[in-house]
Amino acid sequence: MKISGKIAVTAKFVLILTALVLAGCAAGQQMISESKGVNQTASQSTTPPGPVNQSAKTDRPEVKTLPAPKPELGVPAAEAKTADNKEKVVYLTFDDGPNSHFTGRVLDVLARKNAKATFMVVGKNVILNPDVIRRIISEGHGISNHSFSHDYNKIYVSPEAFIADLEENNVVLAPYTGKPVMVFRAPGGPQKLSPALRNKLHRGGYTSVGWNIASADSDPNGITRKQLYDNIVNGLEIVESMNRTPIVLMHDGTQLTTTEARPGSATAAYIQSREAVVAALPSVIDHFKAKGYSFGVVDQHTPPAW
């Protein structure tokens, strides 16, 4: 590889890492809106949902956008195989549900488009939405463990606390899945896992699943359908240039007490972003189909994001 090529790849890697860090798990930010309100930072954690009409945060982090996509030169519209003839698989993932407002609409789109996805579910929301979790499973989508509480202050106190929270979620999920869900996504992302916690999880048979394409749908300012679509299209270009299997982070979101929110509030931005996910999803799926991808369901064999 030429030096200039190395620089370009390095620049892309820095860019995508920046995007990933900014993306976070989003749930930390998301659950701000429905739990604590104005003075909570993005990295702080969650409590059960409370009133939703709260003021928007004023200390919002800057959200950077990825560069505009380059035009494809001489590349066929649909390439069913990669250069080494492997099947092209994309993993669409939705975090923090299930919920009664958006998860069903996401499922409707997936059914209409004949695409599969994986839902990173939170136990406290599973309890509230048994019909939705049943539907996710009956329609052939994947389930991953996203903790019971999604409470950073609780789960990241110690390795034991984290695993106890995963196990609590598995108790909730057992009637639906019939077995423990050992594939998990760490709330806040894999970067929140300490080496000691990683080791303990590995010894316990757990498999971490991250992401390499951030839709940035956890932007506290809210995101539009077009922004979300562009983020994924641009992210895919980077991931493909690095020969990775695309794993896309989106959020169907946590259970809200209502979808009525004061304009300009954090909750309104949160709802706007969930609407953007539902609205953009058909185009996102079409884009992956046009590029020859099939839609995989996350399990312990899913390639690591990085």
Ligand SMILES: [Zn+2]
């Ligand atoms: Zn989350």
